[in-house]
Amino acid sequence: MLSRVAENVYWLSRYLERIENTARLIKIYGRSLMDLPDVEEHEGWMPLISISGLDAVYLEHFNHASEADVISFLIADTRNPGSLLNAATAIKTNLRSSRDIFPKRMYEKISTLVRFIRNVVDRGITTTSRDAFLDAIERQVLEISGAVHGSLRHDQAYKFMRMASYIERADMTSRVLDVPSSVLSSNPTGQFSPFENRHWTGALQSLSAMQMYRRHVRQPVNAEGCLNFLLNDEQLPGACRFCLVRLDRCLQHFKYSDAARAEVDQLLARLTGADVPTLATDSAARHDFLDRLQLGLLATGDAIAETYFPPAQEPA
Numbered sequence: 308m309l310s311r312v313a314e315n316v317y318w319l320s321r322y323l324e325r326i327e328n329t330a331r332l333i334k335i336y337g338r339s340l341m342d343l344p345d346v347e348e349h350e351g352w353m354p355l356i357s358i359s360g361l362d363a364v365y366l367e368h369f370n371h372a373s374e375a376d377v378i379s380f381l382i383a384d385t386r387n388p389g390s391l392l393n394a395a396t397a398i399k400t401n402l403r404s405s406r407d408i409f410p411k412r413m414y415e416k417i418s419t420l421v422r423f424i425r426n427v428v429d430r431g432i433t434t435t436s437r438d439a440f441l442d443a444i445e446r447q448v449l450e451i452s453g454a455v456h457g458s459l460r461h462d463q464a465y466k467f468m469r470m471a472s473y474i475e476r477a478d479m480t481s482r483v484l485d486v487p488s489s490v491l492s493s494n495p496t497g498q499f500s501p502f503e504n505r506h507w508t509g510a511l512q513s514l515s516a517m518q519m520y521r522r523h524v525r526q527p528v529n530a531e532g533c534l535n536f537l538l539n540d541e542q543l544p545g546a547c548r549f550c551l552v553r554l555d556r557c558l559q560h561f562k563y564s565d566a567a568r569a570e571v572d573q574l575l576a577r578l579t580g581a582d583v584p585t586l587a588t589d590s591a592a593r594h595d596f597l598d599r600l601q602l603g604l605l606a607t608g609d610a611i612a613e614t615y616f617p618p619a620q621e622p623a
Contacts, residue, residue, distance in 0.1 A: 308463045312405050314616040316464050319401035320471035322394045323417075326424075327448040328479040329391060330441040332358065332513045333381055337374075337437075339509035352377040358482045359389055360601075378437065383428045391444070395424040408464045413454040420447045466557045470611065473557075477550035478604050480537055483510045485597040507533040514545040530587035539578055547600065551575050554607070567610040574603045 333355070340351050353372035356365045361380075364387055369376050382391045399421045406414055427440050459465050486506060508528050511517040516537065523540070524532050540546040555571045558564040577600060586593040 310615060310617045312408065313463065313467050314612075315401040315405040316408055317467045317471045317611075317616070319398055319405065319417075320468035321475045322398045322401070323448055323451060324472045324475040325389065325479075326391055326394050326398075326420075327445055328476070329359070329381060329389070329394075330444040330448075331515065332479075332483070333378065334438055334441045335509055335513040337378075339505055339512075348373055354486050355381070358486060360482065361387060361389060364388070378432075382432060391424055392428050395421045405464075408459075410454070410458045413451065413458055416447070416451050416454055420444070420451065423447065463561075466560055467615075470554055470557045473550040473554040474604055474608050476545060477547045477554075478601060480514055480545055480547055480550075481597045481600045481604070483513055484534060484537060485594055485601075486510070510537065516543060516545050519543055531584055534586055534593075535583045538581060538583070548575065548578050551578070558611075561615070563614050566614060567607055570603060570607040570610050574600065574607065577603065 336355050336358075349372045351372075352374055353362075355377055356362055356372060359381065365372070365377075365380055368384075368386060369380070380387050380390065384390050385393060387393065398417065402409075402414065402417055402421075409417070423443065432440055455465070455468060459468075507530055508517065510533060511520050511528065514537065520528065520533070520536055523542075524536055526532055536543065537546055539548045541548055541552065543549055551571050551574050555568055555575075558568050558571070577596075581596060582592075586596055
């Protein structure tokens with residue numbers, strides 16, 4: 308498999324995962340804010356930018372985090388490299404360069420998603436139509452995911468797509484758990500009020516893990532249970548440990564994967580050694596732990612790129 312094609316397939320998959328995660332996050336986060344009393348608009352909506360790691364980019368163009376500005380920035384703003392519109396554009400570019408890899412029906416589904424996002428953004432998205440738009444994105448990406456598993460041969464291209472999804476999903480999980488304490492924070496006793504616990508409920512919902520938490524953890528939603536479930540569960544597709552174990556299994560099928568696998572091993576060791584009760588009650592320790600986890604995921608992605616993808620071309 309050509310390294311350039313592998314790179315295109317890898318990034319196409321990362322952008323697909325990012326689109327689904329961002330669409331679900333916007334929808335669930337907006338609903339969660341309705342349950343929080345007396346939250347000032349900026350304090351309520353700015354964490355959604357922080358979850359996406361876009362604080363610096365957003366504050367270059369906006370002084371205040373209003374609902375309209377935040378939603379527009381995350382969905383349609385071309386100045387935001389992570390917006391749904393820019394992600395759709397990137398998918399189109401990568402798809403064009405790797406179309407021979409995919410079955411025709413799968414190629415058509417991805418193209419349909421890209422056109423749908425661009426057309427709706429061009430027409431404009433209202434507050435009342437936003438949820439329907441985001442629901443449609445989730446549904447279409449799930450259909451594409453089903454096509455990947457059901458019709459794409461499980462060869463190197465498939466494994467590059469899975470590796471990309473696992474890295475992107477683990478990164479989003481860590482960011483959702485790292486919502487800044489400006490909105491919700493634990494009190495000194497470690498006990499959470501019903502409104503503060505709404506944060507953890509929202510985290511589970513934004514990762515499609517609420518029902519699985521109730522089924523397997525079998526206790527009321529709280530910080531420690533949520534953190535342990537989303538960091539260390541071995542069977543939940545959105546849990547960091549699940550993603551890292553599956554990522555390592557994919558890497559085992561490739562030569563020269565030692566550097567990337569070493570990064571994964573370090574991340575798994577970090578999860579194993581996590582003091583979850585402390586992370587649940589100490590927001591500073593939680594932020595530091597999750598920040599290091601995100602840096603490790605970035606290093607893993609860099610190791611994959613340096614090993615398997617062609618070097619960036621120097622400008623003429």
